Amino acid sequence: MNNDRRALLKTAAMAAAGSMVAGATLPVLQADQAVDGLPTGEGLEWNKAPCRFCGTGCHVQVGVEDGRVVAVAGDKAADVNKGLLCVKGYHVGSILYGKDRLTRPLLRKDGKLTEISWDEAIETIAQRIFDSPDTFAFYGSGQWTIPEGYAAQKFMKGGLSNNHIDPNARLCMASAVTGFLATYGVDEPAGCYQDLDECDVLITWGNNPAEMHPVLFSRVTDRRSRGEQVRIIDIGTRRTRTTDAANDYLEMKPHGDVAISLGILHLLIENDNYDKSFVEKHCNFRGDEADTPTLQGEPISEEEFRKRIAKYTPEHVEELSGVPADKIRMLADLFGQHDIRITSLWCMGMNQHTMGTAINSLVHGVHLLSGHFGRPGDAPTSLTGQPSACGTVREVGTLAHALPGGRVVTKPEHREQSEGFWNVREGSISEVPGYHTVKMFEQFTKPTAEGGDITTMFVQVTNPGQTLPNLNALFNDKQGLEDKFLIVSDVYPTATTALADLILPAAMWVEKNGMFGNSERRTQQWFKMVDPPGEARDDCWMTIAIAHKLFEMGHEGMKDKDGAFIFAVKDDAGQEIPVWEFDRYYDTNVDKHLFEEYRQFTTMKHKNLAPYEEYVKARGLRWPVVEQEDGSWRETRFRFSGFDDPFVKAGEEFEFYHSSSSDGRAQIWFHEYQPPPEMPDEEYPMWLCTGRVLEHWHTGTMTRRVSQLSRAMPTAYVEMHLEDAQAANIRQGEIVTIESRRGVCDLPVWIDGRGRPPRGTIFVPFFDETKLINNCTLEAYDPFSKQPDYKKCAARVVKKTTAKVPS
């Protein structure tokens, strides 16, 4: 793009963004956000949007013609992906056009789904909430846009004084949150994707970015094709496509990661090659409290830390992890070299872990103790799997215990501040945390008479009927409970809508305005480009419409201190716009109103966001975004590093300004290794690990409706080692039954397939709603994050001819 064109685009974008400020105009499609080199055509307009799928946050260019998405291309102007997409991303446009889109609200009457009007649907929901506000729960996800999550959060905690709101991100990254909080006192990675461009060593901890974050992984492998040396070390429980690209593959036993990180810490101390000056200036040591462990932990001396870590010798670690002692030494030697840059990546392998908080903290500890922190390329970085797990769940705080901007319901001053920003009555927000996901569904599927005190559940943008662990106990038990009412907003029929009492057809992706926040703290914005089909409507509108119905019914919580509706939006003349009527919803940009209100919350934890218009112009901005003297807004790539983070005291090299010890220091934790909650035994001799595949995103409700992706990966399967298969007389492709103590699942066998588990381990992806592996998984969870462990439980593989009939 030449400079003239760039300047022209910038002016046009600003003019267009300016028109938004009035608030009363229809969103202007930002055709000028298009980039060069894309096909042109009569009536074809290109516009930017972040991809709908994972947490990488690639931008796509969306081509729209005659009110329909007709083309998709990578966005060359985006820093994250620079024009590249993964196989899913190239097909993201087709997810709008599956044949079985939900287009009308459906109410189950006498067991049959019957079309009803939106008015009846909203009234039905409002009446149930009005009758029993405390037994209502709201379950969302990291696919909520930022304004959607913010509206849900305000509706529940500010309006209903009910903290039973939790997201599926609880199943996905809650342990990363607690790891960051325990270590730095504030959530989210300090580094950014630039670390991948500058690291000398990349360690993937139970992580498979080649398939799950392929665009990020290509930032590393592309460097190799340019002749740069990048050493990739893959630590995992099975060989994957990432292993194919790795220089070293360290195969560990489940939970071995805890031992490996302890082993590295031990050797850094033992060999006396840790970064003494970094530790002295910027770190404290922490251990669990003896009686009730918390995320704060208790201070321990360096001496005490040395004493506790002493037993984790390479030989002992080899015993616990299965990784040879010399490989542990190799890792420790790498961390002991200060002149190289090391980036650690992790995702579900470390998060879906009953020691999730511990292993997250320990890996941060390895980077802190060795000083491999805060220089470009030196970073402990967790990746997210959902497009706005960070932006919505972690930043807006749509978790049972949280309030926006890093606040928590248990702190009086946080409640007070939130009540202030929301202008709701004092004491509106309850101090008692709501139910976390597993507990919420336990209480929903337990009969009311037996104490199941959640009776109405509203599920938006997620599919718990497929993703919850131990589905038979946590979801399927809902069936037949007359007084339990499940409301599901979705775009397609799913395993969750199968048990729904009321189904709401939702608008998705570019059928609505939205904002996401990706894995590197990048907040992204897009505009509605096409209309949703039939009567499908925005999730955010649903929340506001329900709230307004309650307001009309006289629910006190839906009024602010001045008696006004808590989601009131006024035009320039001070007139309220009835945004709860869907045909008036786009009279203004509700996203912008909600975002500007939410922005007030973001400064306390220095997660400062820029005004909405700045995001219209950009391909996302990484917070903290701070206004400069010249009025421009500057994003931050490296938090806590003096050279880049505006909140680090002048002259300091590093400052952990939200330190939980209030002394500007990060915490290096010691956690004792503990064995997994369920281990293979004689009855169930195999480790069962679950996860994802490249071609499908999460439960496949979108990607399985794209023919190219469905052809490329038509069915779930079970990966088995050849010798295990031979021992059981099982052939390639044969359908077998996977059994655990909780349930069964039939799957075809794939030997030496894409992933290659060692003997004694099987792997099953969870994307296929016709083969629900979560019937078998275990609901045991981390004590701090409450995130269940989907990566390990005991199972057996049974030949169909000898399988027992499922009970």
Place this chain on the structure above:
Amino acid sequence: MRPPSRFPALVTRLPKPEVEERPLAQPRSIGGIHIDPVPPTNLTGKPLARTIPVHRPPGAIDEFQFLAGCTRCGDCITACPYNAIVQAPDRLGAVAGTPVIDADTSACLMCEDFPCIASCEPGVLVDTIPPIMGTARITEHLCLAHHSTTCTVCSERCPVDDAIAVTDGKPVIKEDTCTGCGVCRYVCPAPENAILLMPAFSRPGLPNA
């Protein structure tokens, strides 16, 4: 950071929405006698020369002998467990009605026992010649793996051992091993299919046929 790609960027074109077919208008008639004018003879629809190669099932003999011997009985079509064999459409003229494989709809999965060959009574599908239907080529500028992103579907699903190897993350087809079954073409998830499938131009004939 990323070097300029040697290929133009990929653009996904979404298919046009499916429009429900309107029933054809009933022919007009007076007292049972059709009054619509008879359409002129369409001279452009003449049978095509048989030199245009078609994608035959495995074990098909030389095309000239095949056309002479095939009775269009459809037994191979019935025998195929994967519905991969279909009748050639009418537009193919002389070839119409004979068994062909359209990998875009359903590819040959290279059964070990070739039920199609076993079912062929006229003997135009035979197990005495190699079951080679054609060959696949990768169109690199369309292939996702050549655009820096992970994709290994064609090699994973290829039913022929070692016909597609992955080197540095990119698929390479061994042309002397490839049988042209078309599975790679069928499964390729690139925005525009990156597999070019070419039917065999000549196949061995039977002596004394």
